[in-house]
Amino acid sequence: MTKVDVALPQDVLDVITAHVDDVVTLLKLCLVSRALLPQAQRELYREITLIDTGNNMNRGTPGRKETILKFFRTMITRPRLAKNVRRFTYRGRRLQYDWWERMNGALQPMIHLRFFFLEGSQLPLATMLFKDCSFQLREFRWVIDTKLSPTTSLSRGTEEEHLRTFLSTQKEIIALNAPFASIRVPPIICPSLKILVGDTDTIMKVLPGRETVVWLLFRDSQWGAVCDYDAIISPLSRIRCLFLSGHVPRRNLIEFVPYLHNIEIIFLSGTALGVSLSSVADPGFK
Numbered sequence: 001m002t003k004v005d006v007a008l009p010q011d012v013l014d015v016i017t018a019h020v021d022d023v024v025t026l027l028k029l030c031l032v033s034r035a036l037l038p039q040a041q042r043e044l045y046r047e048i049t050l051i052d053t054g055n056n057m058n059r060g061t062p063g064r065k066e067t068i069l070k071f072f073r074t075m076i077t078r079p080r081l082a083k084n085v086r087r088f089t090y091r092g093r094r095l096q097y098d099w100w101e102r103m104n105g106a107l108q109p110m111i112h113l114r115f116f117f118l119e120g121s122q123l124p125l126a127t128m129l130f131k132d133c134s135f136q137l138r139e140f141r142w143v144i145d146t147k148l149s150p151t152t153s154l155s156r157g158t159e160e161e162h163l164r165t166f167l168s169t170q171k172e173i174i175a176l177n178a179p180f181a182s183i184r185v186p187p188i189i190c191p192s193l194k195i196l197v198g199d200t201d202t203i204m205k206v207l208p209g210r211e212t213v214v215w216l217l218f219r220d221s222q223w224g225a226v227c228d229y230d231a232i233i234s235p236l237s238r239i240r241c242l243f244l245s246g247h248v249p250r251r252n253l254i255e256f257v258p259y260l261h262n263i264e265i266i267f268l269s270g271t272a273l274g275v276s277l278s279s280v281a282d283p284g285f286k
Helices: 010-018 023-032 037-044 065-077 097-107 153-167 200-206 229-236 250-259
Strands: 047-051 087-092 115-120 139-144 175-177 195-198 215-220 241-246 265-268
Touching (some): 010 037, 023 037, 047 065, 065 097, 195 200, 200 215, 200 229, 229 250
Parallel strands (some): 047 087, 115 139, 195 215, 241 265
16 A cells, blocks of 8 residues: 555644644654744743642652652753743642752743743742743732741831832733732733732732723732722722622722722622622612
């Protein structure tokens, strides 16, 4: 039997890989078809999620650190693959600083990265990450648990300063979720910001002076937190979607209402917010 090579058009190959959404099938395509290899690798590395639940190098389920280290090495040694990464998510526990340096080495060749999400119990110095990185993010999320990772006001301020320095290089960020309690983040930083997530401290450090934010996700767990509405009255008047969650006292919702001139959606979450809008809205509020 004569072997016949059939070359499919590039657009057909793109359609095939675009309709594959599971890792196993993408891996098989990489192994069985040289023609589909570039497209399959592009889809395979587009979204990376690393979950590390262990503190030791050889422990942790489902993501062992040794496996994650292999991924870091792959990104460093094969930058062509790293260029495919658009979304990078890491969830992990307290780690030694050299771990962040290795992660930074993996981030450097991800020049097309648009989404960065780090969640864990430790706020590493931002200088350990993002060094010599050239990507321009669209969304940045940095979630920490301060109860599990207590820091002094001095160290927290230093960490926030490094983080602010990195954000000053990101001109395309439209969604920001990062903790700031000690230093101000002026509107010149992340000038395209449209979605802001944070507690009272973060909002008071980031929102004042901004005219671009239209979605405000207010997550507060501090009953005694003080919100200076005079400092954010102008930005609040441009908010179209307000999300209130956590243990925010009901009086905060009442105080918000007079400033929400362009509001379209209010979403309430949490037992402290179990109140109908009619009980807080004036007759002209819709």
